[in-house]
Amino acid sequence: MSNAEDIIEPPPPVLSVSPASLNGDNGNNCSNENSTGTASATHCVTAIDNTATSVTGSHNPGSSRGQKATEAGEPQTPPAYRVTFRGRATLGKNPEQSILNVLRLTCVDSFKSPDFQGRVQEIKKAFYARDFDAIFLTPENLPVYSAMYTPRRALCYYQMFTSEPELVKVLRQRKHIYCLGAGSGSELLGISAAFCHVAAPAPDHKVPRATKEAKPLVIHTQDYADWTPVLTRLEDSIRRKWGVTEGEHIRCEYSQNNLMEIRQELRDELGRADLVTVMFVFNELFTAKSKAMEFVKAMVMHLRRGALLLLVDSAGSFSSVKVGERNYMSHMFFDALKSHFKPLISDDARWYRHPAQLDYPLPVENMRYFIRLYQKL
Numbered sequence: 001m002s003n004a005e006d007i008i009e010p011p012p013p014v015l016s017v018s019p020a021s022l023n024g025d026n027g028n029n030c031s032n033e034n035s036t037g038t039a040s041a042t043h044c045v046t047a048i049d050n051t052a053t054s055v056t057g058s059h060n061p062g063s064s065r066g067q068k069a070t071e072a073g074e075p076q077t078p079p080a081y082r083v084t085f086r087g088r089a090t091l092g093k094n095p096e097q098s099i100l101n102v103l104r105l106t107c108v109d110s111f112k113s114p115d116f117q118g119r120v121q122e123i124k125k126a127f128y129a130r131d132f133d134a135i136f137l138t139p140e141n142l143p144v145y146s147a148m149y150t151p152r153r154a155l156c157y158y159q160m161f162t163s164e165p166e167l168v169k170v171l172r173q174r175k176h177i178y179c180l181g182a183g184s185g186s187e188l189l190g191i192s193a194a195f196c197h198v199a200a201p202a203p204d205h206k207v208p209r210a211t212k213e214a215k216p217l218v219i220h221t222q223d224y225a226d227w228t229p230v231l232t233r234l235e236d237s238i239r240r241k242w243g244v245t246e247g248e249h250i251r252c253e254y255s256q257n258n259l260m261e262i263r264q265e266l267r268d269e270l271g272r273a274d275l276v277t278v279m280f281v282f283n284e285l286f287t288a289k290s291k292a293m294e295f296v297k298a299m300v301m302h303l304r305r306g307a308l309l310l311l312v313d314s315a316g317s318f319s320s321v322k323v324g325e326r327n328y329m330s331h332m333f334f335d336a337l338k339s340h341f342k343p344l345i346s347d348d349a350r351w352y353r354h355p356a357q358l359d360y361p362l363p364v365e366n367m368r369y370f371i372r373l374y375q376k377l
Ligand SMILES: C[S@@+](CC[C@H](N)C(=O)[O-])C[C@H]1O[C@@H](n2cnc3c(N)ncnc32)[C@H](O)[C@@H]1O
Pocket: 001, 132, 136, 149, 150, 153, 180, 181, 182, 183, 184, 185, 186, 187, 222, 223, 224, 225, 257, 258, 259, 260, 279, 280, 281, 284, 285
């Protein structure tokens, strides 16, 4: 979203896509998964359940979110197939396509909406005006935003969390990840896929069942907008398609609070996390510079020593912030705090280029971003 090209590019021809192809899911989870999520072999499907909620249940009871998508009036979904989690094999031979299939299943109703193109234009206009509240505080925009911008980011985060050793370690050790401004689901989807990829299979190629000591990875998604309907659907799709369970693999938590008003709940969560992600959100806080600086201060004060902070955003001018007469890239505010943050990864411009021939109802963009991974000193 954050690139100027994204803002001015014409809307994609979504209405030409047939509803049948948008369903994109038969629940199978086999290694030869194709672009519609179907597969010829079905041995990996272990049980069938007709309720969409039966594979969920990981909503944090203590969080300010937790309503299931079905309770919010979820329209008809295909039958839910409970599949067995099989580590990397879970994602099949084409993990990127599997990621898009999960998203397509999640967004199926948005794609069918006659309102889709109009919303896309509204969102682009608001980005151009940097009116983020107009985008994210309009509930009808949120599923459209996710359908549109989550694919490239989820794919990019999948690559990031499977290729950077420090991030792989966080997943293998099943740590606590706190994802700020992450309501649209890119982090939940990309990191969940990466978890499947790196989860070490036993010698018989099966992932061991939970032992008493086993604990799930925690992905806590924070945002100031109410993304509950999108996130709970996405979580359902992840569990249904990849067999990821709450007890053995990933626990999902959600909370709603504003990064511009650092309250106690946020401080507590910052102190609890092993990894805090701030991806494509820090720039948006600069609509009020003093609040953005308060946010930086909160990171200094409340992240625990040794915790990791992952800061990712557009490598382009969208990330540049004017202070006085000078322009600064937003990462410079953290780079300057050398006595608090040790950079483990520091790259001002990287490209994520997705594999060719992915199938999704909208064009999937490549993206150019900067990345910083800091360790709190
Ligand atoms: C550009 S989107 C990025 C979403 C996600 N991190 C990703 O990488 O795809 C910005 C997100 O930040 C959230 N956001 C914007 N301002 C916020 C604030 N003040 N506090 C918390 N979240 C905020 C929006 O609701 C939205 O989900």
